[in-house]
Amino acid sequence: AQSVTQLGSHVSVSEGALVLLRCNYSSSVPPYLFWYVQYPNQGLQLLLKYTTGATLVKGINGFEAEFKKSETSFHLTKPSAHMSDAAEYFCAVSDGFQKLVFGTGTRLLVSP
Amino acid sequence: NAGVTQTPKFQVLKTGQSMTLQCAQDMNHEYMSWYRQDPGMGLRLIHYSVGAGITDQGEVPNGYNVSRSTTEDFPLRLLSAAPSQTSVYFCASSYSMAASGYGYTFGSGTRLTVV
Numbered sequence: 001a002q003s004v005t006q007l008g009s010h011v012s013v014s015e016g017a018l019v020l021l022r023c024n025y026s027s028s029v030p031p032y033l034f035w036y037v038q039y040p041n042q043g044l045q046l047l048l049k050y051t052t053g054a055t056l057v058k059g060i061n062g063f064e065a066e067f068k069k070s071e072t073s074f075h076l077t078k079p080s081a082h083m084s085d086a087a088e089y090f091c092a093v094s095d096g097f098q099k100l101v102f103g104t105g106t107r108l109l110v111s112p
Numbered sequence: 113n114a115g116v117t118q119t120p121k122f123q124v125l126k127t128g129q130s131m132t133l134q135c136a137q138d139m140n141h142e143y144m145s146w147y148r149q150d151p152g153m154g155l156r157l158i159h160y161s162v163g164a165g166i167t168d169q170g171e172v173p174n175g176y177n178v179s180r181s182t183t184e185d186f187p188l189r190l191l192s193a194a195p196s197q198t199s200v201y202f203c204a205s206s207y208s209m210a211a212s213g214y215g216y217t218f219g220s221g222t223r224l225t226v227v
Binding site for chain 2 (some may be wrong): 009032034036041042043044045046049051054090092094095096097098099100102103104105
């Protein structure tokens with residue numbers, strides 16, 4: 001069965017600092033991987049996804065993630081945090097056969 | 113293209129009342145689902161549907177009913193509201209249950225309070 005682990009329910013960074021949100025997955029077949037962002041009082045919107053091909057994936061708002069099969073990871077990064085990045089971020093995995101499985105989310109706090 | 117539309121955005125119910133949360137999508141998605149989101153618990157799947165006339169339970173189905181008479185609509189019914197059902201509810205849809213390379217499209221949510 002597929003599963004997702006997001007390390008850290010809260011991550012705090014200063015404006016301009018590197019953002020690193022961690023996601024590890026378990027899947028018996030090559031996975032499809034997703035990051036979603038949820039701004040306060042809004043629904044989840046797709047930030048980026050990995051399907052096949054290039055392992056470094058670029059998304060909206062300067063975020064990117066790298067699929068590392070050997071480490072079963074799909075960490076989300078952004079070189080320089082902005083106040084507007086404060087939100088909750090969800091990692092998700094699909095094996096192509098079963099429902100999408102979501103992590104429990106990481107809340108990113110950005111201080112001035 | 114409106115995507116996934118949820119109504120109402122906010123609702124306050126008294127214990128024991130019933131109500132229906134509406135979800136509609138205009139993307140011709142076969143798969144639709146309902147989640148609830150509670151602090152510290154992530155997203156929990158309530159019910160889902162892989163096509164018109166086909167529904168199934170998720171991990172927290174008790175106290176909720178669904179039906180899928182059309183491809184576009186997937187309403188969630190609370191039969192007798194309880195304070196434990198106070199939550200934010202999200203509807204999501206996709207071309208297929210497994211999502212593959214598409215992911216799910218989410219509505220903006222319904223914030224429900226049961227007093």
